[in-house]
Amino acid sequence: MAEQDKGMFGFDKNPSNILPKKYTLNSKIKFKCHPGVSCFTACCGNINIILTPFDILRLRKYLNLPAAEFLLRFTTPMFIEKTDMPGVKIHLDENGRCPFVTEAGCTIYPERPSACRYYPVGMANFHEGGEEGIDSERFFFLVKESHCKGHEEDKEWTIREWREDQGVDLCDEMNREWLEIVMRRKSFGFQASLSEQAKKMFFMVSTDLDKFREFIFTSSFLDIYEIGQETLDKIKEDDIALLRFSYKYLASSLFGTKDLKIRDEKIKAKAAELNEKRSHKESEAVEIYEELKAERDRMAAELKEKNK
Numbered sequence: 001m002a003e004q005d006k007g008m009f010g011f012d013k014n015p016s017n018i019l020p021k022k023y024t025l026n027s028k029i030k031f032k033c034h035p036g037v038s039c040f041t042a043c044c045g046n047i048n049i050i051l052t053p054f055d056i057l058r059l060r061k062y063l064n065l066p067a068a069e070f071l072l073r074f075t076t077p078m079f080i081e082k083t084d085m086p087g088v089k090i091h092l093d094e095n096g097r098c099p100f101v102t103e104a105g106c107t108i109y110p111e112r113p114s115a116c117r118y119y120p121v122g123m124a125n126f127h128e129g130g131e132e133g134i135d136s137e138r139f140f141f142l143v144k145e146s147h148c149k150g151h152e153e154d155k156e157w158t159i160r161e162w163r164e165d166q167g168v169d170l171c172d173e174m175n176r177e178w179l180e181i182v183m184r185r186k187s188f189g190f191q192a193s194l195s196e197q198a199k200k201m202f203f204m205v206s207t208d209l210d211k212f213r214e215f216i217f218t219s220s221f222l223d224i225y226e227i228g229q230e231t232l233d234k235i236k237e238d239d240i241a242l243l244r245f246s247y248k249y250l251a252s253s254l255f256g257t258k259d260l261k262i263r264d265e266k267i268k269a270k271a272a273e274l275n276e277k278r279s280h281k282e283s284e285a286v287e288i289y290e291e292l293k294a295e296r297d298r299m300a301a302e303l304k305e306k307n308k
């Protein structure tokens, strides 16, 4: 089987598997995946399962691992498709299988990644993104791959019921702001690439909340940003609060949104630094101009002397 994206970032490596029909929450589909299907776990190999920050958080908690250890053992770094944003996907074993799959099925099923929950129902505006938000003109599409026998089952339900059953709404809610950041970046194309420092920061914040928390409380972060005590108390203890805060920080630092407030004295200091740099550059330019003028006057005087 060719490598596929079983994911929230679409199935566009195999567009021919997407049925040419728009589905709404009330549209009905026939589908059921269960241990009795002949293809059971066939889709748990040769796939790219991109992990969102929320996926990483819930998985490493389920496995009772610090983020750094989880990342090292179970993920591979990659660039999120069509962006220069570094992220991670599940690291497949030497047979190209997901490390969490057994003959009995998924061993992390209650906390499986968002991408595994969405399949085979994709949400169209995850592709489109945009300023209007993820709920605008939301519609769905169905992926029907020949090896997936779940489509031959009799179980009928609406897209809404299917999504409820898969626990997709919580994923949507927790992933939404992060996906909007990715989509916003994607819309820039590759013309303006992120600095190396911005890439490292994006990776750290998106994959390792332990490190992000340490960064907030032990670096000059709080000298730069004005964060209320209530928020600080929450993000110190509560991972979900920290996750939500991380999205605000990413949007603010990458796109200059007003989600976080930079301290006034820092803005003034930065403006003074820029002014200082500008006046230094201006003095340099004046010096160069004066030197050139003096040289030109000297040459003109020499020429005049010769022609006498």
Ligand code: SF4
Residues within 6 Å of the ligand: 043, 044, 045, 049, 098, 099, 100, 101, 102, 105, 106, 107, 108, 109, 112, 113, 116
């Ligand atoms: S996480 Fe679970 S459902 Fe997803 S690919 Fe791995 S085994 Fe399959």
Ligand code: SF4
Residues within 6 Å of the ligand: 032, 033, 034, 037, 039, 040, 041, 042, 043, 044, 147, 148, 149, 150, 151
């Ligand atoms: S029915 Fe489809 S989703 Fe379920 S195991 Fe088979 S291929 Fe995977």
